[in-house]
Amino acid sequence: MINRLVSRRRLAAALAVLGIGGSAAHASADSMASLKDLPAKELRFRDFFRMPIGSKGLETTEVLRRADRQVVRLVGYMVQRENDTPGSFMLTPIPVQMSEHADGDADDLPATTVLVQLDPSQRDWVTSHTPGLVTVSGVLHVGRREERDGRVSWVRLQLGPSAIRRIDADEASN
Amino acid sequence: MKYSNPHRLPPSLFRSAVILAGIVATPLQAAPSVSRLTPPSELFSSGRPAPVIARFLPGQRFDLQATLRPDSADKTIVGARFVIDGKPVDALVALRDCSVGCLPDIAKNAAIASVRAVSVERPGIHTFSVTATQSDGQTVVADGNFEVASILAGGRKVKNIVIILGDGMGASQRTAARIVGGGYAQGKTIAPLAMDTFPVVGLVKTASLNSIVTDSSPGMTSYVSGNKNNNNEEGVFPDDTTDFFDNPRIEYLSEYLHRVQGKALGVVTTADVFDSTPAGNAVHTSNRRAGTGIVDQFFDDRRRTGLTVLMGGGRKWFLPASQTGSARSESNDYAFSAGDAHSAEIVNRWGAAAGKIDIERDLLAEFQAEGFRYAADKTALDAIDPAKTDRLLGLFSLSNMNVALDKIDGRRNKPRGLGSGGVVDDYGFPDQPMLDEMVAKALAVLERQKNGFVLLVEGASIDKQAHTMDTERWMLDTLELDRAVKVVQEFARRRGDTLAIVTADHECSGAALIGGSIVSDVKLQELARAGGEAHLRDKVVGPYEKAGFPRYRIAADGYPETTNIDRRLLIGYGANADRYEDWRTNERPVQDKEHPFLKQPPLAAHPISAKARDTEGRFLVTGQVPGDRAVHTGTDIPLSAYGPGAWSFTGVFDNTDVFFRLAQAALGGVVTPDGLSPLKPTRRTR
16 A cells, blocks of 8 residues: 555655643644644544434534534544545544445445544645544534535544654555 | 548558558548447447447437547537438537537537437337538548337236346345345255245346446446446436536436336435436436436436435435535536537427526425425334325435444344444434335335336445445345345235336445355354464365355344354455455444554554454455455346246346336236247147
8 A cells, every 4th residue: 555655656644643632722724833732622423413313414512513613632433435535534433434436425424524634734645544543633623615526524623734744665564 | 331531430441541542642631520429339439230239219218419520620510410210310409519518638629419319219220320511511421320129019018117226236145145034954945035036037247338347327227228328327328528417318217107108216225315326217417426416306307207206315415505414516516508509408308407506405395395205214204104195205314324234233222333322323313214114115105106107126235335345234235125125026916017126236346155154153253363364264264065054043123133153154255355354243343442442552553554344363365456345246147027027037138138128018018028939839740
């Protein structure tokens, strides 16, 4: 996987845990560089929307609304995608493997799927899939946005520049 | 057949023409060319009159189209006309230039000529041609052919048609489901699948228009249009524009039978309803991923298709964009311009809706305003009285419905999810119906249609779970489909006027029953902890007589009490990506203590691999295909038939043949197929 990415002049990136904790703090997009210094609030997927889902769409909870534009920490699974998605990956409360070529948007993503966005300086980085649970921290954004691939996201997590780091092929093979 | 333009010659003949031209010292004169002629034909592509690619029913509608290229950048195409069997087609020829909106390899001064919704009544092979005129007066002619099939009259007509499609369900998936659901004793089946009791079986060839390996779009549409489509395309032939919805169309079985007989259409699936198989019964698009436009077209063209029942997942497309959870997007919506004859003629001649870019549309409300009763969960579905219901919409999840294993676990209150609930609770839809329950309600509503109906029933996640090589999940989805088959069979048996077929669109994953485990489940877990192929392969896999007969105990709900039995059935994959295998049912990793939950190691130290499941056993099965998922295969697939007309489904036949055999039963009536005529009495000679 890594060799393939390197040969394509793309950068493989590995997640790094931001060792932060404590109460929530407000952050803006231009303060991402100092994100590491901000405390993060633990946010759980199950607190996003009223469950079970009713007969129409989703109802956001007060917890999610309060977390909007706050620094939060999420524990979840990286969605295993078929296509490279530079600059972002999806995080879900349960493991999901997508088959975009065969199924497109007819997927098994739960409603609580979070689009995790790398720092703008890393928008061309491809984050390799990491199995198991991962912890990510960043600034949460709630609301509709259409992504470059046409998908609509409702909850996004903006990472800072130090949330991930580059790895080379030698390191990956070890 | 005539060639007035050497650009249309087959390559070998073209070389000969150049050599000949050199000998006689006559330079070839530049001329416009035809780079695509639709319907597709070998006559156009290779110059050979056979095999005939496009085939239609008498009166079935389709579009004529040609891509026309001037011989230089300073010229244009100024006119085009189509001829069928020497007679001009009496309809407007829409000429669209390619200054914008065509594929990158199409010159800006190229043009696309179309005539929409033509049809031919007379059976037989027909030749058609396009003649294009360039701005300097030069012309080019290109020929193609198509066939109109004969419908034999005189038999008893079937009233209802039910197509039951196990997506990705090849022979192996059926066999595995039979072993798990029914079991074997000394080599004999204890309880057959319902689909095994269908009296007629045939083998279907599944290639699409552009590949020996089809995807689900042309896999479905071949059955209900009689024609092959390109992969990813539904109810259309390929074209050279970037618009997803303007391709040359082919009339679907639902549209045809609604137009000539007033039949209704039902679509029931466990997938998102915009997915390839359900959409491939009513929606015309070259992009199976255009969700917003696809669900809009389901509704907008309901009077052309007779759409009466629509059930599955996919609520995300039905919610206005401002409603949280909506996936509606302008980028995949559709609208036909009234000012451009190329697309306006789709509205004028097909009678199709014009569409609109309207992501704030509340499609859920519009369905209900049109008289569709809406069910959001099983409880609501159960509460619907079919005797008082003309139309039915069921949307039981935002995207795909959960698979049978997880739905059943939810009903059994088996915690497999994140918290104390099941996976269905994690998804927020704990009350989803099973496919057989949806089908029972659909049949009850559709039975009230006095002119009959066409019903599509899809078990979608046999394929989706085979892609991820999640053996137990596709096994149970096959059992779920078979329970729906039984419901349809009982309906058809009771009525006597319903033809039902069970088949697939293609096989998925190259699944193979390689034998059985020779160890208990407890021992299997021990071997998984020891890890490696020496333990998980050599001490587990029992081929031949070592496999014995795995015995799964079936609970009252019709599904195995557990799939983690001793001496379990083992499945290998012939079209697999790399995967780790421990043979056990995949639990949610949150229950797996081996996962690094909150141990907070540097996550960069995690193995970086797409092979994420069952890694603890360290039994890596290397695959033959790149990527992380098993793929569709091009092997033939079984088709079983039940009811009047079933006997026409014997032999080995093309997927498009299915359409004509269904149509024969509905239009001309049930006739004895070729080769099955009764033995003629012989005269005694003295």
